[in-house]
Amino acid sequence: MNNKERKEILFKIYSENFKFIKENSSLKDKFDKDFGCFCPICLDYFEKADLFDKINPLTIEHNPPQSLGGKSSVLTCKKCNSEAGHKIDDEILTALKEIDTLNFKPNSEIKTQFFNDSTEGKGVNAKIKIQDDGQFIINIDTKNNNPKIHKKFFDSEVREYKSPLFSNDIREIGWKKKLTFNFKKPNKTNERLASISLLKIAHLMAFEKLGHLYLFNKNNQIIRDQIRSPEKEIITNPFWIKYNFPDNIVGVNIITKPRKLRSILVVFDLKTKSDSYRFSICLPGLSVGDENIYQNINDLLCQGNGFENAEVNNYINSEYNIKDVEKTFDLVRFWESFVEKQ
Numbered sequence: 349m350n351n352k353e354r355k356e357i358l359f360k361i362y363s364e365n366f367k368f369i370k371e372n373s374s375l376k377d378k379f380d381k382d383f384g385c386f387c388p389i390c391l392d393y394f395e396k397a398d399l400f401d402k403i404n405p406l407t408i409e410h411n412p413p414q415s416l417g418g419k420s421s422v423l424t425c426k427k428c429n430s431e432a433g434h435k436i437d438d439e440i441l442t443a444l445k446e447i448d449t450l451n452f453k454p455n456s457e458i459k460t461q462f463f464n465d466s467t468e469g470k471g472v473n474a475k476i477k478i479q480d481d482g483q484f485i486i487n488i489d490t491k492n493n494n495p496k497i498h499k500k501f502f503d504s505e506v507r508e509y510k511s512p513l514f515s516n517d518i519r520e521i522g523w524k525k526k527l528t529f530n531f532k533k534p535n536k537t538n539e540r541l542a543s544i545s546l547l548k549i550a551h552l553m554a555f556e557k558l559g560h561l562y563l564f565n566k567n568n569q570i571i572r573d574q575i576r577s578p579e580k581e582i583i584t585n586p587f588w589i590k591y592n593f594p595d596n597i598v599g600v601n602i603i604t605k606p607r608k609l610r611s612i613l614v615v616f617d618l619k620t621k622s623d624s625y626r627f628s629i630c631l632p633g634l635s636v637g638d639e640n641i642y643q644n645i646n647d648l649l650c651q652g653n654g655f656e657n658a659e660v661n662n663y664i665n666s667e668y669n670i671k672d673v674e675k676t677f678d679l680v681r682f683w684e685s686f687v688e689k690q
């Protein structure tokens with residue numbers, strides 16, 4: 349399937365979802381727009397004619413990013429895809445790659461600087477690569493370094509001789525070269541931006557799963573504002589839960605209990621070349637008061653409470669399908685009949 353066909357299929361699914369909501373709600377009178385769908389980040393409305401618009405068309409956004417093993421996709425407008433997108437998507441990739449290397453995981457690599465007495469406070473640029481079999485490859489390029497410092501660094505190696513009289517290990521015997529140095533912990537990641545990219549992944553996953561009913565929930569205006577202005581501190585409390593949820597919870601679920609934690613829980617895995625990382629992000633629920641979720645998470649953390657007792661319901665994850673338009677209102681029905689009564 350090519351990109352154009354994929355775009356048209358996604359457009360059809362989401363515009364049918366909106367059409368069904370419009371025809372079965374008070375939006376019918378308020379909304380006289382034609383068949384179309386909304387960009388889940390800026391909430392601009394796109395008709396079919398805008399799908400291939402020259403200035404700001406709808407674009408296919410891979411979510412989670414393909415570079416982190418994402419296979420799904422949603423439509424966002426070109427502006428949001430490039431503006432909000434690239435600013436923060438790269439940050440989470442950089443952050444996870446750094447964790448890989450600092451934990452010496454196979455297939456990871458990192459650029460850093462080596463220091464010892466010979467480098468006179470200036471570092472030697474180096475690349476550390478950890479191979480599949482766990483072997484370290486260190487590359488110190490002459491081209492990327494001041495030739496003087498580079499030479500001094502290698503001249504600082506110490507030669508020492510180990511006599512067979514004092515060693516039982518045959519590999520230890522003879523002349524050895526020894527180069528001692530420290531290296532800086534890489535610190536390229538902007539953790540704030542990396543965390544906003546997690547929020548964006550969760551938001552787009554919730555939209556992909558639940559469609560426009562999720563998007564029209566006014567409690568999550570704050571989410572879109574934060575994604576659109578990642579450098580601003582709009583959500584100041586933690587929006588993630590550090591708890592290792594099992595595989596059957598990967599996807600879009602609802603925390604029903606305790607009341608303070610009631611929210612839409614999005615759990616997903618991001619995969620680097622070396623490892624897989626599981627994240628759990630809370631998005632506000634549909635009821636009045638649910639917009640306080642991040643303050644509540646913060647309060648619970650401050651009180652030293654974990655999330656072991658949180659009850660997670662995976663009805664939506666296993667039963668709800670955006671393509672089944674007749675089920676469009678199931679989220680609201682389920683919320684009113686089950687979640688609010690908990």
Ligand SMILES: [Zn+2]
Pocket residue numbers: 387388389390391392424425426427428429
């Ligand atoms: Zn947009």
